[in-house]
Structures are given as C-alpha cells and as structure tokens.
Amino acid sequence: MTSQRRSKITPERELELYEAALDLLRESGYEALTMEGVAARSRCGKSTLYRQWGTKPQLVAAALRGTRCVKLADVDTGSLVGDLRAAARAAVAGAGRDTALMHALSHAAFQNPELLRALRENLIEPEVAAINAMVERAVTRGEIAADNPAAEFVAAQLMGVMRARPMVEGRQADEAYLHRFLEAAVFPALGLRATSRVTSHP
Amino acid sequence: MTSQRRSKITPERELELYEAALDLLRESGYEALTMEGVAARSRCGKSTLYRQWGTKPQLVAAALRGTRCVKLADVDTGSLVGDLRAAARAAVAGAGRDTALMHALSHAAFQNPELLRALRENLIEPEVAAINAMVERAVTRGEIAADNPAAEFVAAQLMGVMRARPMVEGRQADEAYLHRFLEAAVFPALGLRATSRVTSHP
Structure with a gap:
C-alpha cells in the first residue's frame, strides 16, 4: 500500500x-x-x-x-582494492559537496534524537553495509580469508580517518590522503598487495 | 612574568x-x-x-x-606496541569519564570558534603530539623505519575509530575493541609483530 x-x-x-x-x-x-x-x-x-x-x-x-552522486552500494569493481578506492573517492565527493549543511545537521542531530536516527538509518548504515559487502565479496572471491582480523575494522577505519584528519592536522581528508591511507594502512593489514596504481585489468 | x-x-x-x-x-x-x-x-x-x-x-x-587522569605525554613504556596499548587505555578512560559533558562541549564548540580553538590546542593537539612522539621514539629505537608509510596515520587512526565505532556499530569503542584494532590493523601495517599479550619484558 x-x-x-x-x-x-x-x-x-x-x-x-x-x-x-x-x-x-x-x-x-x-x-x-x-x-x-x-x-x-x-x-x-x-x-x-x-x-x-x-x-x-x-x-x-x-x-x-x-541527492548523492555516487551510492556506495552501486560500487562493484571486481576487487577489494578497487572497491575501497572507489569508496574513498565517493566519501570525499559526498563530504565536500556541502560542508556547511553537514555541520548544521550534525549540530541539530545532537539535540534531536529522531533526526539522529533518521540520518543514521538513511546515510550511515547503508554506507557501512556497502563497505561490509565489499569485504564479503572479497572473501567469496578468495582475496582475503573469512577470518581476516582486519576485516572487522575497514568501515570504521575509513569513516574514522575522514573525521579525524581535520582534528589531527586541521585539514580535510582529500582523495590523495585517503588513497595514501588505504595503501599504507588498510591494504597491508588486510594482506592485500599495496600497489601504487590500479591497472586497467582487474 | x-x-x-x-x-x-x-x-x-x-x-x-x-x-x-x-x-x-x-x-x-x-x-x-x-x-x-x-x-x-x-x-x-x-x-x-x-x-x-x-x-x-x-x-x-x-x-x-x-583533570585528566593519564596524560599521554607521560606514557613511555619502552616499545611502540606498549605505548599504543597504553594510549588506547587512556583514550577509553578519558572518553568514558564524562560523556554528557563532552557532548555538551562538542555542541558548544560548533557555535563558538574560540572554544573550538581552545579545545584543539589544549586537548587534541597535545594528544596528537604525544602519539607522534611515540612513533618517533620507535624510529629512534629502530623498531620501525623512518619512512614507514603507515606512521603518518597512527594518530588519525586511533582518534578516528574511537569516534567512528558509535556511528558504525552503535556502541562506544571500549578497551577490548581498541586493543583488537591495534593488533589487527595498526601493528601489522607498521610491520610490528602482533602479539596477543604484552610480556613483562620489553
């Protein structure tokens, strides 16, 4: 109905x-x-x-x-390295589009539990689910083991450094920063080969 | 004067x-x-x-x-693994002590740039500096290479997952979570041996 x-x-x-x-x-x-x-x-x-x-x-x-340009749930490049690079690009595009609006809303969400819940359900949880789905596809493809201990932390790591860099360095996390972070911290912990560039072949 | x-x-x-x-x-x-x-x-x-x-x-x-119980700048256990475990403990103790107070202040800091600057200078920047000093001591001791690409991200990772876990999982990051995160993600990316327990010898 x-x-x-x-x-x-x-x-x-x-x-x-x-x-x-x-x-x-x-x-x-x-x-x-x-x-x-x-x-x-x-x-x-x-x-x-x-x-x-x-x-x-x-x-x-x-x-x-x-009104989001890229939905993380639509990302499926065929490899976890490619998926997470695409997720980093999408995260920067999403965060950069409307900083003032997002600040005003974070502020309102502090005082309004119903708004906080709506933002969590509609924005944050689908992103977390999409990142976890990328990790699960990598397990199915045999790229990482099902019990890889770093797999649990991928979503929190990505969302975390996005929010922490402004506090730590006084600068927004741009695409270059997130790609450096993926190569230096996320891929090695997952046991994925950290290559400097994606080739055109999956 | x-x-x-x-x-x-x-x-x-x-x-x-x-x-x-x-x-x-x-x-x-x-x-x-x-x-x-x-x-x-x-x-x-x-x-x-x-x-x-x-x-x-x-x-x-x-x-x-x-009024903080543990100052990160005072932590010096003799190894980066020990220092970061102590930092995780201190972070949880600090965040847990007064959740309502910290929420009220984050909220006020949104509207008051002078408060935001004072909190950054007095609380966040000293913590970042203390974590970076832990990493530098590890370089001096030869535990990690000076150009270790993951070293840049240690502070942002720790502060990031602290703030991201409530969004991602709806739960605070407790000490067990942060220790699991260090073992599974931070230590392997730094090339440090991820042991399940600290022994009494450095």
Missing part, C-alpha cells in the same frame, strides 16, 4: 522536492525548516509530503540520501 | 578551581557558565581567574586538560 502511494511521485519530482528541502535547510537551518515551507517552495501539497516521508527528519534524511 | 603570576596558585588550588568549573558546566551547560559563577563557587577572586586563564574558553579547556 505504501509502495502504491509512493509510486504517485516520479523520480524527477522527488528530486525537485529534495532540492527544495535542502535549499531551505541551507538558507535557514534545521530548526526553521517546516513541511509547510518545503510544500510552498516545491509547489506540492503538504499532505503529499506527510504521506510520502512522514516527518521532517525523515524528509531531510531522504533528501540527503536521494 | 606570566609564570610568576601563575605560581601564586598552588596545584591543589588549581584543581579545586577546575572541579568547580566542570561542576558548573555539568549543571547548566557552557552558555550559562560565567567567570563570576566559577569565582563564586570556588571562593576565588574574579580577577585571579581572568589573570590566570584569560577567557572562559581557556578556563574550560584548561580544566578539562588539568
């Missing part, structure tokens, strides 16, 4: 609604955002918004997720 | 002032904290507070630093 209702909105229309919500977030912040405001900006009925997304935190999380 | 002025307060008195400031922070939060309030609570002249710490952010950062 929900899926039938959802099908009334086309993907293009959905993207317009998401962009309207994010524009309003950038302009006035999370507290000032209302479903009424998003409805007015996107010329959409308020009841449609509530039916489709339920609550403001759900709409915000869906808008952030739906 | 500054050091002469500072010497007027004994370490015991300093600790009392720090505890008074942290008590007030826990009770009413950062915004409501005033130098007047700390002076009244600790029965100390307001001018002494201003002379000694200058500003509220400086006082708060000094209070957090001065």
